[in-house]
Amino acid sequence: ESKTVEKPQDQHRSLPSQSTFAAMMNDDGAAESKTVDISADEPLRVNVADALNEQDVVKFTVHTRTSMERFLKRDFSVSRQHDEFVWLYNLLIDNDDYAGYIIPPCPPKPDFSQSHGKLTKLHADNSSMPPDELEKLKQEIQSEYLSAFQKTVAMHEVFLMRLASHPVFRGDSNFQVFLEYDKDLACRAKSKKDRAMSFLSSISKAVDSSFSSHKDTDEFFEQQKFFITHYNTVVKEAMTKSEAKVKRRLAVVSQLDRVGTELTRLANSQSQYGPLAEAARIVGDHCLKAEVIVKKLAAKEDLKLTDLLRYYVADGQAAKDLMYRRVKAYGAQEEARKKHDAAKKTGKKVLESEEQLTQATQRFDNITKSAKEELEVFKQRRLVAFRKGIVQYTQCQIRQARDEYQMWKDLLTTMRSSGTSSSA
Numbered sequence: 001e002s003k004t005v006e007k008p009q010d011q012h013r014s015l016p017s018q019s020t021f022a023a024m025m026n027d028d029g030a031a032e033s034k035t036v037d038i039s040a041d042e043p044l045r046v047n048v049a050d051a052l053n054e055q056d057v058v059k060f061t062v063h064t065r066t067s068m069e070r071f072l073k074r075d076f077s078v079s080r081q082h083d084e085f086v087w088l089y090n091l092l093i094d095n096d097d098y099a100g101y102i103i104p105p106c107p108p109k110p111d112f113s114q115s116h117g118k119l120t121k122l123h124a125d126n127s128s129m130p131p132d133e134l135e136k137l138k139q140e141i142q143s144e145y146l147s148a149f150q151k152t153v154a155m156h157e158v159f160l161m162r163l164a165s166h167p168v169f170r171g172d173s174n175f176q177v178f179l180e181y182d183k184d185l186a187c188r189a190k191s192k193k194d195r196a197m198s199f200l201s202s203i204s205k206a207v208d209s210s211f212s213s214h215k216d217t218d219e220f221f222e223q224q225k226f227f228i229t230h231y232n233t234v235v236k237e238a239m240t241k242s243e244a245k246v247k248r249r250l251a252v253v254s255q256l257d258r259v260g261t262e263l264t265r266l267a268n269s270q271s272q273y274g275p276l277a278e279a280a281r282i283v284g285d286h287c288l289k290a291e292v293i294v295k296k297l298a299a300k301e302d303l304k305l306t307d308l309l310r311y312y313v314a315d316g317q318a319a320k321d322l323m324y325r326r327v328k329a330y331g332a333q334e335e336a337r338k339k340h341d342a343a344k345k346t347g348k349k350v351l352e353s354e355e356q357l358t359q360a361t362q363r364f365d366n367i368t369k370s371a372k373e374e375l376e377v378f379k380q381r382r383l384v385a386f387r388k389g390i391v392q393y394t395q396c397q398i399r400q401a402r403d404e405y406q407m408w409k410d411l412l413t414t415m416r417s418s419g420t421s422s423s424a
Contacts, residue, residue: 043170044066045064046063046064046065046161046179047062048063048157049061051149058081058152060080063077072180078182081184086106091174092163100322102315102319102322102375102377105317106159112145114144115148147299151307155311212229221323224375225323228316232320246306249297256290256291257287262284264280275418278418279418282415286410301393312385319375322371323375326368326371332363335360336353336356336359337357339356340354
């Protein structure tokens with residue numbers, strides 16, 4: 001049974017259950033596809049069962065079912081905020097044991113400022129608006145708000161599902177704390193100094209030429225380096241174009257609404273002209289119907305295509321970060337080798353340098369082994385996701401084209417019937 005979705009002007013904003021999300025986001029009533037599919041025999045299954053937006057703080061109800069003995073219960077739920085997801089992500093990134101793995105992208109911070117801004121403006125202007133327009137704008141804001149909320153829940157859920165389905169990450173102790181500890185994790189937000197250091201680190205990584213200039217002796221990684229560099233550029237460009245396409249389609253929606261509304265007003269104010277006024281009313285009514293169809297397609301394009309591309313821009317960067325860490329490990333191995341050679345020449349700290357070389361070599365070999373497996377999984381994951389996303393996007397376009405064709409066909413039929421009646 002679906003839960004009530006409260007309007008964004010309310011202080012407490014709740015979302016429907018996950019099954020209701022699927023019904024709302026899929027025209028056929030089928031379950032909505034996820035970026036990650038988990039089989040029934042997985043030892044750890046996680047989902048976001050519910051979410052609540054309370055004074056701009058989103059609280060996610062994280063539901064866990066598991067057969068793993070390390071957990072105290074088999075079925076349980078906890079409440080988590082976005083900062084706690086960031087806390088878990090940062091711990092995974094900082095853990096050197098995971099240097100050879102693709103860390104799932106951190107979910108973006110919930111942002112409903114656009115809906116709140118429109119709502120504030122609506123409240124300021126509602127005294128001068130006709131009741132029907134006011135109600136229409138309220139429904140549009142509600143729809144926009146719900147769409148943003150659904151995306152927020154989905155991105156946070158995908159992050160957890162990726163971790164739960166991974167044979168290594170599912171055993172992480174911090175992940176267990178995140179899932180099982182039923183109180184706030186009291187994780188502090190990054191200080192200005194920490195944020196500055198993170199920013200400088202990202203800048204340093206961006207300008208570091210060691211990755212692009214590195215000539216790998218392993219043909220697999222040399223090919224992967226060129227592929228992922230090109231892949232990230234292409235997917236980012238596709239995402240930008242997809243965002244622009246959705247924006248332009250929404251502009252068409254706005255114009256259809258304007259034309260339909262103005263024609264309807266014209267027909268109502270010029271009723272003395274009889275057939276002409278009726279024709280204007282009919283065309284205006286069908287323009288508003290077309291607006292609904294095109295707006296629905298724009299929402300589906302944003303969900304099925306743009307969001308998919310946006311996610312894989314982040315996931316592609318995570319794969320590139322993995323390869324960057326491998327190159328840095330190779331550099332550390334070579335540096336340890338040089339120090340060991342120098343130590344053998346001087347006869348000083350030979351054992352110490354030999355141990356450092358052994359550790360650096362072992363670390364590089366471990367990263368190389370796991371990185372190969374991760375990149376193969378990354379390939380399969382993106383192929384499945386893009387195939388599914390493109391098929392669903394195409395199905396949406398076909399349905400929209402059929403609906404729009406039928407709508408304009410009905411308009412012509414209605415106009416002909418109206419003309420015949422007027423002649424008679």
